[in-house]
């Protein structure tokens with residue numbers, strides 16, 4: 380018996396690829412229809428093509444449609460995870476900072492972003508942002524100028540856009556969902572500056588993961604009570620009021636206007652989660668930019 384439906388294959392008739400024989404010319408199987416085993420796939424009747432996998436691999440003049448197939452995409456997605464995990468594995472404890480791509484340079488929100496990036500770097504945290512302009516740039520700028528580890532996880536967008544100039548360790552992603560995994564996997568906490576849909580998406584992703592205990596509890600800090608107040612009030616008066624979230628869920632995030640309080644919330648959480656002052660000192664001395672970059 381073999382993968383062609385019971386028909387014997389002589390050695391000179393087919394090739395093997397480790398999963399069973401593969402024919403270049405489909406032969407009728409025992410039941411009378413053309414059939415071919417192609418890796419783990421069994422092809423019959425009209426599904427049988429004239430070429431083998433090896434032929435398509437080696438044929439440089441063939442069509443390139445396969446580049447747009449889902450199996451190929453899965454490999455690309457996998458490679459993004461591999462690159463992401465490899466590039467960020469040696470980061471010191473990090474905080475992800477989210478915020479609007481449209482925050483103008485020099486605005487109050489931008490200056491706050493710089494201040495938060497600096498404070499995080501001085502406390503020994505790597506600062507991870509989406510690597511774009513606005514609030515992301517501000518946080519990267521504060522971290523980089525303070526000599527900290529300034530990380531940007533960029534995303535490929537339909538319009539031209541590079542990582543901001545204050546990113547010292549950058550990775551570019553094709554897929555939003557792979558990139559979002561990196562924001563969560565390598566962060567000890569989230570700081571959320573005023574922002575739009577992208578920021579809200581990231582905020583609620585973080586809150587959902589904490590709420591459902593998919594990640595061990597880490598702090599989520601909304602910076603700017605005037606900006607976030609309306610949303611928080613709506614969550615309380617509508618979402619919680621109508622039973623779509625619990626009162627306790629409102630404790631999963633903090634709202635503040637004070638950078639020192641952001642740092643205190645993060646430090647308290649680190650202590651609760653077992654981090655020590657010694658560890659903080661070691662983080663402050665960490666030189667991941669030089670060491671990590673060579674692995675990327």
Ligand SMILES: CC(C)=CCNc1ncnc2c1ncn2[C@@H]1O[C@H](COP(=O)(O)O)[C@@H](O)[C@H]1O
Nearest residue numbers: 477478479480481509510511574575576577578
């Ligand atoms: C000027 C413009 C729209 C540039 C877009 N360029 C971007 N580059 C990198 N990350 C982004 C970008 N836009 C949105 N994001 C992601 O979504 C959040 C900001 O979205 P928003 O501006 O609040 O909704 C960021 O935290 C970031 O992770």
